[in-house]
Amino acid sequence: PGASSQVNNFVNTPVGGDASVEFNGLRQNHNIYLLDGGEDDDRGGAGGMSIAPSSDAIAEFRQLTSNYSADYGLSSAGTMTMVLKSGSSTLHASAWEFNRNDAFDARGFFNPAPQPVAELRLNVFGFNVGGPVTLGKLYNRDRKKTFFFYNMEWRRLIQGSVTANQPVPDPTTYGGNFSTDATPIKVPTAAQVAPAVLFQNCPGGAAPAGVVQGGNFPGNVIPTCMISPNASALLTAGIFPAPTAAGNIFNGAATAPTNLKEEIVRIDHNFTSKFSVFGHFIAEQVSQGFPISQWSGANVPTVGDTFGNPSYSAVVHTTYAISPNLLNEIAFNYNGNRINIVPFAGAGLGSLSVPSGYDATNTRFFSGPNNLDRIPNIDLTGSTGTKFEISSWPWHNKADDYQIRDDLSWTKGAHQLKFGFSWALYKKTQDLFGETQGGFTFDGTFTGNDFADFLLGDAKSYQELAVQDSGQWNNVSYASYVQDNWRVNRKLTLNLGVRWDGVPHTYEANDRMGNFYPSLYNPANAATFNNSGTICSAADSAATGCPGGISPGLGTSPNSILAGVPLYLNGIGIPEQNGVPKGLVNNHWANFGPRLGFAYDLTGSGKMVVRGGFGIMYERIQGNDMYNAGPNIPFSFQLNTPVPVELVNPHLALTSGTAAALPINPASITGLAIGEYKQPASYQWSIGDRKSVV
Numbered sequence: 001p002g003a004s005s006q007v008n009n010f011v012n013t014p015v016g017g018d019a020s021v022e023f024n025g026l027r028q029n030h031n032i033y034l035l036d037g038g039e040d041d042d043r044g045g046a047g048g049m050s051i052a053p054s055s056d057a058i059a060e061f062r063q064l065t066s067n068y069s070a071d072y073g074l075s076s077a078g079t080m081t082m083v084l085k086s087g088s089s090t091l092h093a094s095a096w097e098f099n100r101n102d103a104f105d106a107r108g109f110f111n112p113a114p115q116p117v118a119e120l121r122l123n124v125f126g127f128n129v130g131g132p133v134t135l136g137k138l139y140n141r142d143r144k145k146t147f148f149f150y151n152m153e154w155r156r157l158i159q160g161s162v163t164a165n166q167p168v169p170d171p172t173t174y175g176g177n178f179s180t181d182a183t184p185i186k187v188p189t190a191a192q193v194a195p196a197v198l199f200q201n202c203p204g205g206a207a208p209a210g211v212v213q214g215g216n217f218p219g220n221v222i223p224t225c226m227i228s229p230n231a232s233a234l235l236t237a238g239i240f241p242a243p244t245a246a247g248n249i250f251n252g253a254a255t256a257p258t259n260l261k262e263e264i265v266r267i268d269h270n271f272t273s274k275f276s277v278f279g280h281f282i283a284e285q286v287s288q289g290f291p292i293s294q295w296s297g298a299n300v301p302t303v304g305d306t307f308g309n310p311s312y313s314a315v316v317h318t319t320y321a322i323s324p325n326l327l328n329e330i331a332f333n334y335n336g337n338r339i340n341i342v343p344f345a346g347a348g349l350g351s352l353s354v355p356s357g358y359d360a361t362n363t364r365f366f367s368g369p370n371n372l373d374r375i376p377n378i379d380l381t382g383s384t385g386t387k388f389e390i391s392s393w394p395w396h397n398k399a400d401d402y403q404i405r406d407d408l409s410w411t412k413g414a415h416q417l418k419f420g421f422s423w424a425l426y427k428k429t430q431d432l433f434g435e436t437q438g439g440f441t442f443d444g445t446f447t448g449n450d451f452a453d454f455l456l457g458d459a460k461s462y463q464e465l466a467v468q469d470s471g472q473w474n475n476v477s478y479a480s481y482v483q484d485n486w487r488v489n490r491k492l493t494l495n496l497g498v499r500w501d502g503v504p505h506t507y508e509a510n511d512r513m514g515n516f517y518p519s520l521y522n523p524a525n526a527a528t529f530n531n532s533g534t535i536c537s538a539a540d541s542a543a544t545g546c547p548g549g550i551s552p553g554l555g556t557s558p559n560s561i562l563a564g565v566p567l568y569l570n571g572i573g574i575p576e577q578n579g580v581p582k583g584l585v586n587n588h589w590a591n592f593g594p595r596l597g598f599a600y601d602l603t604g605s606g607k608m609v610v611r612g613g614f615g616i617m618y619e620r621i622q623g624n625d626m627y628n629a630g631p632n633i634p635f636s637f638q639l640n641t642p643v644p645v646e647l648v649n650p651h652l653a654l655t656s657g658t659a660a661a662l663p664i665n666p667a668s669i670t671g672l673a674i675g676e677y678k679q680p681a682s683y684q685w686s687i688g689d690r691k692s693v694v
Contacts, residue, residue, distance in 0.1 A: 038333025126153030228457030256289025382450030434465025
């Protein structure tokens, strides 16, 4: 009850897989997964599993959805606990194979013939073996001391991706001939694009015969001299697929494989009748293919990527019976993963690198590295709507989570008491998200047609990440609890507990962050702007709209790659300077969550029981707010041009045809409100009854 599954994937994979199950209306990101008592969470992303263990290796699975006891925490939604199988005194082994194939499936309702059917090939196969570790008379003769369990599984998926009914540019218009298009193609007005820009490649820099700014192109044909050489070079390289159906529609199926190999080892050892230890180690090697660039706005398969995701889990758990009614458990838990996203050229695209004939001299604002010399993102957002994006890839991530916990159980009369504490350190090294290759948007502002705007090279906007370096983000979690399950009498049992969660905000280990703070903003240093819409620089004067000369509030970056680049820093704070917290926001420590429950046997016979409870569950903020703020000034810079620009030279404002060597643009930042970061919490209550009818 209360569960809603949105799982629609075929194969069980961690991180990049699908674990969208929500409980009680809360987000799946707020679930937590425990494996042999250790966290199994990718806490740096959407909160999914770090390890997706083989179903044939799981001995026990429990799903806690509300009002659970105080020893469970840092989850405001569901808690899923899994226990791996262990060896026994006898040797056991098994093997399996699970198969799915599109040949066995009916055609989907929304994919009628003759549209292509996505290819599906799924094979999950493996084996396990478990038993005693013995050397006959030399060791573990009675087979009661040491046990092992080993599980190995492969998951192989070929899942086709069908791109259906996606409009794409008509190849017959690549040369500028829109004569078959009933919609007139307009010539940009002089107020939109300066003549010196619009006709720069035409003889004498003059308008071709019959072309009048503000009118329509004669015959709906754009003269060849007005077509941007860079646009032609990109089209020749194959950034857009050709249509496959009437109406310039692209329908296509592409396949990308997913391969997973997982090994699980668990060892159990009994030192004495009072003292035992078990441990496991899991290694997953995962490679998932995506025919369309993932986590991007791309909608055609000319760029795909491979998602490499090796993941690991380890647990060492000791149990010591101090006395018949006192038990202590100490555990060290580890889980971690690596993410390596590598782009590849897809259907019709020869290379991810800028092609020959593409003039890259002035196509970027910054001189930092552009991995693989990538083609910029090209987004048509008007009537065509085709989007080519390599996005932030290649991209790398490394995450490690270490946890120590101690739990003490004590039975005293009618009371079953449990006390415990834990400490966890989550360390993540992650590349920034952003496009150092830049990205252009064309929406039909100038001609009435987004693709015609692209051919002219007249972009509505441009964005570029100055530096795609990496951050080292850490998150520490503290917790302690006390729980008393009290059998008041034969009819009434009370569950009384309280838990404290101390979760300071994620921080960047080297203070390599920036954030805007109203308290640091000085109105006297408000920015001034020139006629081109950029911040007044040293080169500006009254003639360019800056009678006061250079704008106040300017500064420079501590990052050597941005040396000499003027940035508007009025109100920007750096961690541990000028009162800015290390995690950019204030921490809140008073996170006490009561856990109250009862069970009452109405008749005393066990045939009718009423149960209820109330609890406050605190949630850990995953960290994406900090990762997304990584490109903030002053250490990096996400540039978004405030005015339309030219494809061959985004430094150039179309309206004026002039530009500074490096225009000073207002920075785009991800802002965090310093005083608005209390820990998220859910207040849960439930009541129900159970009646035996037999």
